[in-house]
Amino acid sequence: xxxxxxxxxxxxxxxxxxxxxxxxxxxxxxxxxxxxxxxxxxxxxxxxxxxxxxxxxxxxxxxxxxxxxxxxxxxxxxxxxxxxxxxxxxxxxxxxxxxxxxxxxxxxxxxxxxxxxxxxxxxxxxxxxxxxxxxxxxxxxxxxxxxxxxxxxxxxxxxxxxxxxxxxxxxxxxxxxxxxxxxxxxxxxxxxxxxxxxxxxxxxxxxxxxxxxxxxxxxxxxxxxxxxxxxxxxxxxxxxxxxxxxxxxxxxxxxxxxxxxxxxxxxxxxxxxxxxxxxxxxxxxxxxxxxxxxxxxxxxxxxxxxxxxxxxxxxxxxxxxxxxxxxxxxxxxxxxxxxxxxxxxxxxxxxxxxxxxxxxxxxxxxxxxxxxxxxxxxxxxxxxxxxxxxxxxxxxxxxxxxxxxxxxxxxxxxxxxxxxxxxxxxxxxxxxxxxxxxxxxxxxxxxxxxxxxxxxxxxxxxxxxxxxxxxxxxxxxxxxxxxxxxxxxxxxxxxxxxxxxxxxxxxxxxxxxxxxxxxxxxxxxxxxxxxxxxxxxxxxxxxxxxxxxxxxxxxxxxxxxxxxxxxxxxxxxxxxxxxxxxxxxxxxxxxxxxxxxxxxxxxxxxxxxxxxxxxxxxxxxxxxxxxxxxxxxxxxxxxxxxxxxxxxxxxxxxxxx
Numbered sequence: 001x002x003x004x005x006x007x008x009x010x011x012x013x014x015x016x017x018x019x020x021x022x023x024x025x026x027x028x029x030x031x032x033x034x035x036x037x038x039x040x041x042x043x044x045x046x047x048x049x050x051x052x053x054x055x056x057x058x059x060x061x062x063x064x065x066x067x068x069x070x071x072x073x074x075x076x077x078x079x080x081x082x083x084x085x086x087x088x089x090x091x092x093x094x095x096x097x098x099x100x101x102x103x104x105x106x107x108x109x110x111x112x113x114x115x116x117x118x119x120x121x122x123x124x125x126x127x128x129x130x131x132x133x134x135x136x137x138x139x140x141x142x143x144x145x146x147x148x149x150x151x152x153x154x155x156x157x158x159x160x161x162x163x164x165x166x167x168x169x170x171x172x173x174x175x176x177x178x179x180x181x182x183x184x185x186x187x188x189x190x191x192x193x194x195x196x197x198x199x200x201x202x203x204x205x206x207x208x209x210x211x212x213x214x215x216x217x218x219x220x221x222x223x224x225x226x227x228x229x230x231x232x233x234x235x236x237x238x239x240x241x242x243x244x245x246x247x248x249x250x251x252x253x254x255x256x257x258x259x260x261x262x263x264x265x266x267x268x269x270x271x272x273x274x275x276x277x278x279x280x281x282x283x284x285x286x287x288x289x290x291x292x293x294x295x296x297x298x299x300x301x302x303x304x305x306x307x308x309x310x311x312x313x314x315x316x317x318x319x320x321x322x323x324x325x326x327x328x329x330x331x332x333x334x335x336x337x338x339x340x341x342x343x344x345x346x347x348x349x350x351x352x353x354x355x356x357x358x359x360x361x362x363x364x365x366x367x368x369x370x371x372x373x374x375x376x377x378x379x380x381x382x383x384x385x386x387x388x389x390x391x392x393x394x395x396x397x398x399x400x401x402x403x404x405x406x407x408x409x410x411x412x413x414x415x416x417x418x419x420x421x422x423x424x425x426x427x428x429x430x431x432x433x434x435x436x437x438x439x440x441x442x443x444x445x446x447x448x449x450x451x452x453x454x455x456x457x458x459x460x461x462x463x464x465x466x467x468x469x470x471x472x473x474x475x476x477x478x479x480x481x482x483x484x485x486x487x488x489x490x491x492x493x494x495x496x497x498x499x500x501x502x503x504x505x506x507x508x509x510x511x512x513x514x515x516x517x518x519x520x521x522x523x524x525x526x527x528x529x530x531x532x533x534x535x536x537x538x539x540x541x542x543x544x545x546x547x548x549x550x551x552x553x554x555x556x557x558x559x560x561x562x563x564x565x566x567x568x569x570x571x572x573x574x575x576x577x578x579x580x581x582x583x584x585x586x587x588x589x590x591x592x593x594x595x596x597x598x599x600x601x602x603x604x605x606x607x608x609x610x611x612x613x614x615x616x617x618x619x620x621x622x623x624x625x626x627x628x629x630x631x632x633x634x635x636x637x638x639x640x641x642x643x644x645x646x647x648x649x650x651x652x653x654x655x656x657x
Contacts, residue, residue: 007097010034011054025051025066025089025100030241033266037106037240042090042252044072046405047080049089054101065098080408105411105452126224127190127343127587128290131158132201134183146174150186150194165194166339172197187290187339190587195339196290206230206282206289207584208275208336211355211577212296212304213237214246214379215403215412216545217270218577221278224291227585230282233274238266239303245379245400246299250313264306268333271304275335289336292329293343293584295358295576297380298351301344304332315606317350324594345583346594349602351395356382358579359543360600361593363572366391370538373525375561376576377402377547381521384600385528385537391596392531394603396524401517402456402546409453409504416452418504419549421462421497423469428483430465430497432458451498457549462497462506463514464554467621467638471495474620474640476515478508515619518560522623523614524605525562531603539568543575556631559622563630 008028009016015032026049029036037048055061063085069077072091076082089100133153138146147165150173154160165173176184180199187196187205205224210217218234242263243249253259279286294304298319302309305325311318329340345354345361356376365372366388374384381396404410404417411417415436422440423430431442435455439446454462466472471486473479478493480486485496492508529535540561542552548571555561556569582589605611617624622631631637 006094007059008032008094009054009056009059009097009099011056011099011101013102019094021095022067022093024091024093025087026241028094029089029100029102030262033238033241033269034102035107035236035238035241036089036102042243044076044088044091047076047082047088048106050082050086050103050106051089051092052085052087052101052103054099056099059097059099061099062096065094065096067093067095122227122582122586122589124225124227125586125588126205126207126291126584127590128195128205128207128224128341129188129191130185130203130205130225131160131188132183132185132203133157135177137182146177150184154186154188160188160191163188163192163194168338169194169197175199189291189339189341195341196287196337204285204288206284207291207293208278208289209577209580209584210271210274210292210294210296211358211574211580212267212271212294212300213355213545213576214249214297214300215240217267217274218574219271219274219278220577220581221282221284221289222581222584224585229581230284231278233277233281235270235274237300238270239263242266245405246297247313249303250299250309253308253310254313260303260308260310261306263303267300267304272333272335286335287337290340291343291584292334292336292340293345293580295345295354295580297353297355297382298347298349299353300355301347301353305344306332312350317604319347319350322347322349322597324590343583343590345580345590346597348393348597348600349395349604351380352382352393352602355576356384356393357593357597358577358583359572359575360384360391360596361579361582361589362575363541363543366596366599371532371534371536373537373540373562373564374543374572374575375521375525375540375547376543377521377550377560378544379403381524383521383524383528385525385532390532390601391599392528392601392603394524394528394605396520396605398517398520399513401513402459404453404455404459406513407454407459407510408507410459410510411453411455413455413457413545413549414452416450417455418451418453418458418462418497419455420551421458421465423462423465423471425469428469428471428481428485430462430485432462432497448498448500451504454497454504456546457551459510459514460550460558460560461554462495463511463621464557466495466506466511468557468635470638472511472621474624474638476511476619476621478506478511514558515621518558519615519618522559522562522618523611526614526618527605527608527611528603529562530610531601537562537564539570540564541570541572541575543572545574547571548573553631553635556628557622557635557637559618559620559626559628563626563628565630566634 005018176199185198185202186194209220221231242252299309307320324346325344327342345357347353376382379400381398384393418432420433494505494507498504552569
């Protein structure tokens with residue numbers, strides 16, 4: 001450490017490092033792997049990266065250890081609340097040695113990881129098989145080498161021919177034969193390569209199926225012989241500290257040389273952590289993990305593989321490859337058996353990735369007659385439509401609003417986040433439920449102090465409820481009603497969902513953010529329906545963590561999805577992860593999805609002339625022209641209305657209480 005360097009210590013993680021004077025606190029955190037939330041990718045917009053100055057026995061809590069407030073923080077304080085002792089880590093630099101405290105609200109890892117693979121029915125036929133063989137002893141009369149004797153034993157005892165031994169195993173072969181008294185067990189991958197050798201009899205083999213999401217990573221440890229899921233685990237994707245959504249991460253790579261390598265290291269370390277945790281939970285030796293499958297969106301796919309994702313950030317959104325890949329785990333720095341192979345499912349198009357391929361494999365629209373709409377709702381919605389005759393796929397840029405970003409009181413699905421909302425049609429009073437509490441807000445024992453914000457499922461419900469209660473018009477405008485819940489905010493109105501010293505309100509900008517996101521999704525769906533020449537769908541499956549936790553009725557009220565018999569609308573769970581498990585357990589499943597992906601028609605929404613028209617019509621709630629007859633049979637939709645021209649009156653909520 002020289003005179004131009006300062007030490008930055010983070011609590012509660014305890015991580016520390018030395019950096020040049022003038023390094024932003026967020027950059028220091030990223031360098032050390034400290035998970036500070038940053039929805040906007042360090043642009044000073046979201047305010048999620050707030051920190052405070054702490055202290056330790058050697059460093060006091062002098063606020064002057066950080067730079068003075070600059071334009072970014074002052075502008076943010078003009079828009080949103082920023083307490084005097086809170087700073088934006090993306091906008092403040094370290095001038096002297098400093099202790100940085102990351103408060104719970106700024107810590108990424110607090111999110112509730114909700115990715116669980118579904119139960120599957122599949123004939124277990126893994127790509128890796130174990131063969132126990134008894135190998136003839138060497139003889140002066142038959143001078144064949146031990147490797148050749150192993151090949152002979154495989155052919156005679158198992159009718160396995162044409163296999164090769166990985167060179168790194170040659171030195172292990174004779175010690176294994178000696179220890180096993182001329183009997184060994186070999187693991188053969190795809191009938192072609194011996195990837196592991198054990199002395200004597202060994203009947204244990206495992207695989208791990210991974211779904212690498214932009215927000216969360218889920219892994220499932222599976223017994224390759226029985227297909228039994230031994231353990232499942234999930235964690236936040238540590239790349240979030242580089243940017244909340246995919247485009248923020250691509251932008252980070254563009255603006256920071258070496259940023260792609262940093263994100264690759266981060267995600268591979270997270271995968272290794274999950275492998276270690278799964279092995280521990282399942283009582284499994286990591287050396288018995290012989291196969292890994294992996295799905296993810298195209299940008300995650302590229303970053304895990306160590307490929308520059310920036311070509312995916314601009315048209316024509318070119319993939320490095322859309323083929324399925326089989327790679328050595330060691331080439332990806334993954335800690336399993338040295339011979340473990342990683343199978344990466346094929347991508348479909350520039351923004352329709354291997355995760356969508358996994359979802360198709362799991363849900364099987366290509367095996368059925370009904371027209372199925374399969375949607376993975378996320379920061380970039382991936383859409384599949386069709387049946388056994390024809391499949392189409394597209395992506396639609398919904399942005400991160402559904403995950404709580406771009407919402408004034410939005411947050412991820414963490415303890416304290418509002419996830420369910422109901423509004424009385426007469427009094428307009430709300431009741432809500434938060435993650436971590438089993439009761440509603442109007443029930444005795446509810447702890448209002450634990451409410452911290454509102455997550456995606458809550459945002460969907462509150463805006464749909466506001467529409468059904470007549471607080472929002474069909475064009476998405478909050479109108480004044482005779483209730484103290486609706487308060488003036490500049491030239492618009494807001495609805496106060498939670499009272500108290502830290503109120504939570506739904507603003508006009510919040511409604512607009514959701515309108516833009518849902519219109520983008522609906523327009524993408526409608527575009528595929530046009531290409532398939534259908535006016536309705538037979539069933540809708542909502543995939544992904546978010547899709548599993550939204551109420552399908554409210555999703556339709558909002559116009560997030562097209563009209564359909566509500567009994568045929570359901571959650572698919574972590575369909576991508578389930579598809580990865582199917583590929584792990586079945587060589588036939590791999591061949592199936594590789595063939596299906598080649599037949600999928602890719603529709604690029606960005607170049608479709610009708611997308612904009614569909615988008616504009618879908619801005620209305622639920623839609624400007626679509627009738628939604630199925631929905632109307634079970635929900636009383638308000639009559640179409642538009643906002644009145646009167647501006648907010650100068651009356652504060654407390655004056656009208």
